[in-house]
Amino acid sequence: MGTPHNEAEKGEIAKRVLMPGDPLRAKYIAEHFLKDAVCFNTVRNMLGYTGTYKGEKISVMGGGMGVPSVGIYTYELYHEYEVEEIIRIGSAGALQDDVDLRDVVIAVGACTDSNYAAQYNLPGTFAPIADYELLESAVNTVREKGLTVRAGNVLTSDVFYNDDPTVNDRWRKMGVLAVEMEAAALYMNAARAGKKALCMLTISDHLYKDEKLSARERQLGFDNMIQIALDM
C-alpha cells in the first residue's frame, strides 16, 4: 500500500504511536528506548520506526511542525494504518509564571488560532480535548514515578514568529499554560476518526522570562517525558 507521505505496508505500524514533531527525535527514541526497532518510513525524511518496549509493539514517528503537517500524518495513521492511539511528545513555550523550564505539561484541551475545524462545518466552536483514558493513564504514571506534571489548556498556534507581540498576553490571561503548534489538529483528527490522542509537552523556553533550555538540557528533559509516554 503506502500513501503519498508514508511508505509503510499495512501491519508495519503498531496500534500505538508516539509522535514527536522532529523526525530525528523519533530516531533517537527508536535507538535508545525501543528493542528491535525497524524503520518503516523515510519519505520526506519523516522517519518512523516500529519496535517493542517491555514486550509491547509500539511505533514512533515524526509529525513535523504545524497543523497541516501533523494533520496529514495523523490522518493517515488513523485511517490508512488502523492506528488506535497517538501520543504527541513535543516541546512548548511557557505562558504562565508558575510553569517552568523542563516542566511536563499535559494538554487536557488545545485552544487554537488555526482554521482546521472549518472543514467539519460545525454550527459552533469545537473544543479539542485529550482522550480521558490516556490522560488518566499519563497522570497515574507520573504519580507512580514520583514526578510532577501540569495539566490544562495549551494553545496550538499557526504562528511561531508573531507580528503582534501582545498576542500571547490574551491567552495568558485565560490561564493557557503553554504554546505549541500541533495538539489541536491531532485532537480533532482523533475525534473525527473515533480514536484516541494525547499531547504531552516539555517546556523548552519561557515566553515571559527570557529563559530557554540548552540543547543538552533539552535532551535530558525530554527523556522524562518519553519515559512517561512509554510506561503509561
Ligand SMILES: O=P(O)(O)O[C@H]1O[C@H](CO)[C@@H](O)[C@H]1O
Ligand atoms: O518540538 P516539537 O514537537 O516540534 O513542537 C514544537 O516545536 C516546533 C517549533 O519550534 C513546533 O512543532 C512546536 O509545536
Ligand SMILES: O=c1cc[nH]c(=O)[nH]1
Ligand atoms: O511552538 C513553540 C514551541 C516552543 N516554544 C514556543 O514558543 N513555541
